[in-house]
Amino acid sequence: MMIAFVFPGQGSQYAGMGKELAENFPVAREVFSEANDALGIDLARLCFEGPEADLKLTTNTQPAILATSIAALRVLQQETGLVADFAAGHSLGEYSALVCSGALRFDAAVRTVRQRGSFMQQAVPVGVGAMAAILGLDGSELDAICREAAQGEIVSAANFNSPGQVVIAGHTGAVERAMELAKARGAKRALPLPVSAPFHCALMEPAGKRLREVLTGIEVGALTVPVVTNVEAQPNQEPSRVRELLVAQVSAPVRWDESVQTMNQLGVDRFIEIGPGKVLAGLVKRIVKGVAAQNIEDCASLKAL
Numbered sequence: 480m481m482i483a484f485v486f487p488g489q490g491s492q493y494a495g496m497g498k499e500l501a502e503n504f505p506v507a508r509e510v511f512s513e514a515n516d517a518l519g520i521d522l523a524r525l526c527f528e529g530p531e532a533d534l535k536l537t538t539n540t541q542p543a544i545l546a547t548s549i550a551a552l553r554v555l556q557q558e559t560g561l562v563a564d565f566a567a568g569h570s571l572g573e574y575s576a577l578v579c580s581g582a583l584r585f586d587a588a589v590r591t592v593r594q595r596g597s598f599m600q601q602a603v604p605v606g607v608g609a610m611a612a613i614l615g616l617d618g619s620e621l622d623a624i625c626r627e628a629a630q631g632e633i634v635s636a637a638n639f640n641s642p643g644q645v646v647i648a649g650h651t652g653a654v655e656r657a658m659e660l661a662k663a664r665g666a667k668r669a670l671p672l673p674v675s676a677p678f679h680c681a682l683m684e685p686a687g688k689r690l691r692e693v694l695t696g697i698e699v700g701a702l703t704v705p706v707v708t709n710v711e712a713q714p715n716q717e718p719s720r721v722r723e724l725l726v727a728q729v730s731a732p733v734r735w736d737e738s739v740q741t742m743n744q745l746g747v748d749r750f751i752e753i754g755p756g757k758v759l760a761g762l763v764k765r766i767v768k769g770v771a772a773q774n775i776e777d778c779a780s781l782k783a784l
Contacts, residue, residue, distance in 0.1 A: 485566070492543055507551070507553060510549050517586040536600075537596035537600045538597045545588060545589055547754055564747060569735055572759075577702075579753075591694065608649065608654075609649070609650075612670045613658070613669050633649040634657050642736065648677035649677055699719075752772070755776050
């Protein structure tokens with residue numbers, strides 16, 4: 480049996496995440512303490528107590544989810560001895576996967592994602608961009624709809640989450656036009672998403688340029704576990720490629736559907752989602768029928784594992 484560790488991205492956060500693990504396992508407490516020291520803020524308190532409004536701010540959300548995920552990873556490693564054959568993460572979660580693989584130090588990663596969140600928020604003024612989930616259409620149909628809806632603006636697929644579930648992003652007007660076209664052409668649903676910026680589309684390219692400068696100063700170590708990247712949906716184990724893939728990821732679509740299929744084709748038949756929530760475990764079950772998909776985020780899920 481081959482195992483993949485998968486790590487959640489933005490949207491999985493909630494007040495109280497990581498608290499139980501930190502109360503019960505010193506190794507988890509140490510992760511939150513390290514995050515507090517790296518950032519100079521009480522990130523642990525934000526994770527454990529909220530408020531939700533502060534936790535939803537992208538500059539807080541990204542380091543908070545990363546810290547909770549790595550705290551859960553350390554507990555999983557200590558208590559079960561399970562070892563991953565592959566690692567992957569959804570958007571922000573790719574940083575957790577890189578920490579898991581040994582490519583990035585945790586303190587460097589948590590500082591980087593806080594800046595990443597800030598760059599992504601600043602790239603597009605609030606209200607100028609939007610995202611929407613389109614259910615029931617395949618990628619090629621949606622590409623045609625986006626081209627038609629653009630009308631000189633930007634709108635494109637941002638997340639290929641699972642068969643028939645694609646998220647689009649771009650200028651607000653273009654996203655709204657694409658939603659109407661999608662519904663007219665048979666989409667089961669077209670739902671605007673409550674996000675503060677249009678992630679993973681060309682509007683994020685300024686954020687990628689700023690992120691490149693930050694990543695230049697970050698040390699990248701050897702990857703002990705191959706990381707299946709969002710940009711290519713293929714495993715990478717070359718340290719020299721990590722920075723370019725993280726920069727490209729900001730404005731490129733997240734190919735989660737393909738990433739899971741790639742891991743399954745390479746022999747993975749057990750997926751463990753590590754961090755807040757169980758969104759990815761649910762997607763995995765929809766993408767590949769019959770595989771084991773579990774999550775760890777608290778003591779109950781650890782025991783079930």
